[in-house]
Amino acid sequence: MQESVTQAATTDQSQEHQPGRGRLGPLLCWAVVFADIGTSVYYTPGILYVTVGKLAGFFVLLTTFVFILLTLKYAEVSARFPQGGGVVSVAAHALNPWFGALGGMFILVDYFLTAALSCLSGIFYFSVVFPVLGPNALWITIAVLTLLGILNWIGITESATVSLIGALIAFVSDLAILVTVFSHISLAEALHLFASMFAGNAVTPVKLLVGFGGAFLAFSGLESISQLSPVMKTPRKKVAGLALLLVVVTIGLTSPLLTTFSTLLQPQEATDPLKNSQLVSLLAGHWGNIWLQSEVAISASALLVFASNTAIIGAYHVFMALSRMEFLPSFVLKRNRLRGTPHYSIALATGVPIVVLLLVHGQLDLLGDMYAFGLLGAFSLTCLGLDVVRWRERHAARNRAAALAELRESQQNGHVSREAELALTAESGLALNGHHGPQSSRQSTHGEIVESSERSYEGWRGLWYTIDFYLGVVTTFLVTLAWSINLVAKPLATAFGGSVALLGMGVAFYNYRSHRLMGRLPVPVTTIEDHLHGSILAVLTANNPHNEDVIRTALQSADGRPVVFLYVGEPRVARTPRLFEVVDPYLEDEQAKELFGKAESQARRAKISTRRYVYRPYEPGTIARVWQIVHPHDTIVPADEVPRIEDINPDRISYEISPGGGMQVAHMVKRW
Template identity: 30%
Template sequence: MVKKLKRLLIGRPLKSNELQGQKLNKLKALAILSSDALSSIAYGPEQILVVLMAIGAAALWYSLPIALGVLILLVALILSYRQIIYSYPHGGGAYMVAKENLGMNFGLIAGGSLLIDYILTVAVSVSAGTDAITSAFPAFHPWSVSIAVVIVIIITVLNLRGLTESATFLAYPVYLFIIAIVGLILVGMFRVLTGQVTPEVNHTFGQPVAGVGLFLLLKAFSSGCSALTGVEAISNAIPNFKDPAPRNAARTLIMMGCILGCLFIGSVLLVYWYGLVPMADQTMLSQLAESVFGRNVFYYIIQAVTALILILAANTGYSAFPQLAFNLAKDKYMPRPFTVRGDRLGYSNGIITLGIFSIILIVIFRGQTDRLIPIYAVGVFIPFSLSQTGMIVKWLREKPKGWVNKLITNLIGAFICYLILIIFYITKFQSVWITLVFIPIVVFIFHKIHQHYLAVADQLRIDFAQKIRDIKATDNVIVVPIAGITKVVEQSLVYAKSLSDNVIAVYVGQSQEQIEKMEREWKEWDPGVRLVTLHSLYRSIVTPLSKFIDTVKWKADKNGATVTVVIPQFYTKKWWQRLLHNQSGVMIRAVLVRHANIVLATVPYKFKR
């Protein structure tokens, strides 16, 4: 029943060689990786005006030079991340840049910040979209948290089905949003330029306003930079692109930057020309749509696609979080299960983990986005700053052709990013202080995980020069499933050879490269045991192993021999360390226990630290 439900929700499992079919082209990638950045048009310009309104409507003209400053930062970030894409084509973004150029601790700070930020992306986006729904239908407001949780579950299942299916679904609302906002800006400008609407400019452009100082302008600028969230997602998810992945990712990044820049500047200009001011009960985008079109069908279309893209902006996190978790896990700083591809070739453990933590945040904060957004913004600009700094170090160290222009780009970007971080911590310390506590805790956890894996590797490492000892054998058939050449495997083979001289070691590989590597190492080790390698197209260990054992048992039954499966199993010293390992031995035993007349033996290997 559970298996049928899983197939219904997620679909049939895909073979490993079908991975290329799950890659994204530029148009689908733009939809699935840019929804977070593009959705910020719904609140980015408004954040600038909210700060300026502390002085009064006369100060709103400052929104234009501030918007220009945000655009300059956007250009610097796009150019920087384009360089990152070509320099680090395997993904990882700010984590890889900081790790390679600033050291592992800075890389872990960037990686930890991004992981937290992607969880916040889902929680904030879904909560904001839910607010839009309950605003249109107030009767649903008491169930806003439940609605948000259901939406997260739906998006999680959609991503578990695979990148191409989620991208196909997402493409329509994202491109409808782009078309709708472009139409709004063009019609609004046309009406102004043709004299159909008299611009309600609140104050003469360029005239100083009393009370507006550098601090206020910097605060407004940093608030407007919330429109840049999600810019880094493409550089984290390069492996999700079709070949040539770096070039396609770079072009998608440029497309996203151009669209985001045009929509941002166009909306700020229109808001200024129409003399709109922030209102408690109506968003700036809603006011703008009403001013341009009135309360007609076009207005409601804009509201609908805005609510939809705010919800679907969460999918940026679902695309980037699993890939970043994979890179951290590959470096042994996150649990190894995050490196495993699921039935649909996505990193399912990362997708499910993101969904669970997002739901927890939504429930804890009751879907109140205003409490999450400041932490969300800081979580973005920490990796922004570190990636810019890392690229500066890279250019100074390597000095490739044209490095001076690249260095200047990153210097400008780093200066602005650090300035924004300082402003955030000064002006919104009460909201963002938790990042100064939580990020070090996350980095500490990364190091504890890494120390555990190093200890495990040290205890399992085997000396090829020491040959395995000979044991008196009998006629039984002994099958020993192995995942590599380690001390626990050596211990299991010693035990197996004590039972019979007919011992077969079985290795299940997910690729031909893995199998060839194992065969080479086995030949070098030469334990005196025959090795059988099996290729698993569906990345399953248990299924091909079970079929092989059935074949061995059928032959053994003819000779009256007994088949014994010796399962190597190590046990960690602490309970929580078990969560960091794939429990392959447990799964093998759970399946083989159903086979009749097969003896199962577990050879335990206990870690001392």
């Protein structure tokens, strides 16, 4: 690379690691998540009461324990996928790009219904103060959604500071309601109230399953923490963990109790079609006064509309990410000349919720039922993807442990075998990529899954990782169970969510097929968890006119062996991303995507069964770190790049003219 590029990368690195520069700490991350998930308590009691009656509070409390397990997984997702995207990134990297597209459809269903449900619920709460709005809530909601779409077209941006103010007001209001209720009833009366939930309500296996599945509505919004990864301070796992700890405490203190009191202390209101959607505010008025009731109604209404806007922003960013992944048409990315905003994406993110509201005639309980498909589908796919990543890490770690055991045995016997040398080299690779090296892959921002070398599975730490792994598997089972229950128990949700997902996947397949017919194959970046012995590493660099010569040489030299295509992109441009933006350099690098597409097309013709595509923005030592992970037999680079490649120690270097006589390429051969 040229000296100017190196200087730019160094500057970028220094800016990237400057603490607190325009990024969110635990408190602001909590605020953004609570401003989303904290609104669920305003509509969950009424919707859940329609399904399970007085047991609504019990099921929210029961599901809280699974919610806590979910937060552990989402904290890790936020750290592993710093580019954001949540379920889209997890599923695409861990399973398959098509699962990433499916995850995108699930989260879009979730966002569509969040926008519709939150906005409609916000108007219902506002009608507590202005009752004249109640009969016209549907049309007012449509007008508000249209206004939010226009504001996003103009260029309104989410503000974590505004979220903090709203979240604090909502949390203090929730606490004020609970303090007011407890000031009127004794602890004995409260315990008797909880016991009365089960009076005349036998918890049958069917009711237990249906209630468990439905109560996840109380925790919708948790997925937003993974969308904040690009704007988090580092270390991300610590920030996300502290933020979610605050979420667990604040939601755990408020949601189960407010659901219980709202439904048990107001049985008449809970059965009234209109008041059923205003239960928390009415609870404040019944046990407090009109001022508390009005304050809760106004703050709830504002926060719900704010959550609706957040869903619109999240939806159009997912649209754009799926388009950059080439699953959706490119027009989705187009920006208007006047404001520079993605008007087609915004129109879709706003228009679909409006259509949904019209289809269900503004019935809040139907929207709540429909919510389950996308929410639990996204939860399930995220959990499964993370389990797959963890399993791969454990498998790779066991292989390394076996190699290191061989090394120790060889050392004790006074000689070092070829296998032991391999283990020793692998260990040096760990130093480069693990916690003890200067370049920790946890700090990368290109979206690569954390390498297995970052974890030690020995001792107490290894015991915790084992427990954490199996807790994660249990979490996946419970969430998938809840989703499966809802698929059967809520056919409307299944019909709507399934239709949207199928339509979206149909568009994705058509778009993919169109690109293929035009000779361009959409290729996702892949990850390397372990060595690929005997492989070919083809190094491609930005703006290099000889990249295609490297591709042809690598494929001709492969002879059936695995080929890893490494594209070293331009240095990252230091900037603070917007909230909910998916920041993946590869998705924005058209040259890299086009080159990988050509490589994939030629690799298929050459019948190369194992091929990987790795993308890394340039920084010093980039090629060497990938080289250490892959352990290739042959590294192929343009001949003029050899002097600029650092920290690679091949056994020999040979040169040849590339197929077709295009240029001279170098083979850097290593016998590991």
